[in-house]
Amino acid sequence: MTVALFTLGGTIAMAGSAGQGVVNRLSGAQLTAAVPGLADVPLDVHDVRAVPSAALTYRQVLELVDAAGAAVAAGATGAVVTQGTDSLEETAYLADLVWPHPAPLVLTGAMRNPTLAGPDGPANLLAAARVAVAPDARDLGVLVAFNDEIHAARHVRKTHSTSTATFASPNAGPLGHVIEGEVRLLTRPPRRDPLPPVDADRLAATRVALHTVTLDDDVALLDALASNLDGLVVAGFGVGHVPPDFAPALGALAERMPVVLASRTGAGSVLRHTYGAVGSESDLLRRGLIGGGLLDPYKAKVLLRLLLAGGADHAAVRDAFRRYG
Structure with missing residues (x-):
C-alpha cells in the first residue's frame, strides 16, 4: 500500500x-x-x-x-x-x-x-x-x-x-x-470512458475561447474574439440566454466552428426547449450551438479543447457533450 x-x-x-x-x-x-x-x-x-x-x-x-x-x-x-x-x-x-x-x-x-x-x-x-x-x-x-x-x-x-x-x-x-x-x-456516480490520448503539440495549437455574456454586452466583441479560433464556449445568462443581437452572430460562428452554450450561473443545466424568444436556448440550439448540459463554462472549455485537439468533428463534439454534459 x-x-x-x-x-x-x-x-x-x-x-x-x-x-x-x-x-x-x-x-x-x-x-x-x-x-x-x-x-x-x-x-x-x-x-x-x-x-x-x-x-x-x-x-x-x-x-x-x-x-x-x-x-x-x-x-x-x-x-x-x-x-x-x-x-x-x-x-x-x-x-x-x-x-x-x-x-x-x-x-x-x-x-x-x-x-x-x-x-x-x-x-x-x-x-x-x-x-x-x-x-x-x-x-x-x-x-x-x-x-x-x-x-x-x-x-x-x-x-x-x-x-x-x-x-x-x-x-x-x-x-x-x-x-x-x-x-x-455516500454515492458512486457512473464513470464515463476516458478520452483517447491527445498529441501535446496539437493540443498546444488548438485555440478555444470563453466569452461570458453580460448586461448590455457588445456583439462586436465576438468578431474580435473569434478570429483564428477552433472553438468557442459562450457562458449565457441563466439557462442559456444571450442578448437578441448575439443570436445571429453566434449562429454564423457555429457554421465555422463548434460553439458550446453553457450557463454562467455556476450551477444547473442549460435548457433545450423551454424558452423560444430570439437569443433563448431553443433559438441558439436551432442555430447550431451545442448545449453544454450541466458542465460549467470552465469545464466545457476543457472538454471542447481536448475534443478538438483529438480531431473530433462537429458531430463528434455534439455527441461528446451529450454524453459528458
Missing part, C-alpha cells in the same frame, strides 16, 4: 519571505513531515515543479497524469497531487477526462498557508492520502479531497476566494467524507 505523491507548489507549499509575502518553498518531504498521522500511509514523493496553479498548462497537467499513471502501473495503490487552488477545478477535470485507471487520482491543496494560524494543508493532504488508498475510492476517476469532503472532478468548483470550505459540487454534493480518518463514500 503506497501512495505516489506529486507536488506542484501552490499555497499548500508556501512559506514566509520577508517583504515578499509567501512564496513556493516547501518540498514534498517538508510537506509530509508536517502532517501528523501521515506516517501511516507509505509515500513515494515526487517534487514536480513549484509553480502557482495559474501558471500551469494543459501539457504540464497531462504529463503529470502520465507520471501518476506510471506510478500506479508500477504498483502504487493510488496517487495524490498537491497544487494551488486557483485552477484546481480545471486541472482535476482535465485529468479526469483522460485518467484510465481504477486507482484513484486525488487532488488537494490549501487555502491557508503554513505561516497563518490554522493552515489547512496538512489536514487536506492527510485526507487525500487516505482517499487514495481507500478501496471504496477505486473506479471513481479523479477526485478532489478538501475540508474532509470528497468531490468528483466532474462536479467540483471553487466557490469562494478565501474560505477553507471553498470547494463544493453545486449540482451533486460531495461523494463522501473523511470521518475520524475513515473514508465514507
Whole structure:
C-alpha cells in the first residue's frame, strides 16, 4: 500500500519571505513531515515543479497524469497531487477526462498557508492520502479531497476566494467524507470512458475561447474574439440566454466552428426547449450551438479543447457533450 505523491507548489507549499509575502518553498518531504498521522500511509514523493496553479498548462497537467499513471502501473495503490487552488477545478477535470485507471487520482491543496494560524494543508493532504488508498475510492476517476469532503472532478468548483470550505459540487454534493480518518463514500456516480490520448503539440495549437455574456454586452466583441479560433464556449445568462443581437452572430460562428452554450450561473443545466424568444436556448440550439448540459463554462472549455485537439468533428463534439454534459 503506497501512495505516489506529486507536488506542484501552490499555497499548500508556501512559506514566509520577508517583504515578499509567501512564496513556493516547501518540498514534498517538508510537506509530509508536517502532517501528523501521515506516517501511516507509505509515500513515494515526487517534487514536480513549484509553480502557482495559474501558471500551469494543459501539457504540464497531462504529463503529470502520465507520471501518476506510471506510478500506479508500477504498483502504487493510488496517487495524490498537491497544487494551488486557483485552477484546481480545471486541472482535476482535465485529468479526469483522460485518467484510465481504477486507482484513484486525488487532488488537494490549501487555502491557508503554513505561516497563518490554522493552515489547512496538512489536514487536506492527510485526507487525500487516505482517499487514495481507500478501496471504496477505486473506479471513481479523479477526485478532489478538501475540508474532509470528497468531490468528483466532474462536479467540483471553487466557490469562494478565501474560505477553507471553498470547494463544493453545486449540482451533486460531495461523494463522501473523511470521518475520524475513515473514508465514507455516500454515492458512486457512473464513470464515463476516458478520452483517447491527445498529441501535446496539437493540443498546444488548438485555440478555444470563453466569452461570458453580460448586461448590455457588445456583439462586436465576438468578431474580435473569434478570429483564428477552433472553438468557442459562450457562458449565457441563466439557462442559456444571450442578448437578441448575439443570436445571429453566434449562429454564423457555429457554421465555422463548434460553439458550446453553457450557463454562467455556476450551477444547473442549460435548457433545450423551454424558452423560444430570439437569443433563448431553443433559438441558439436551432442555430447550431451545442448545449453544454450541466458542465460549467470552465469545464466545457476543457472538454471542447481536448475534443478538438483529438480531431473530433462537429458531430463528434455534439455527441461528446451529450454524453459528458
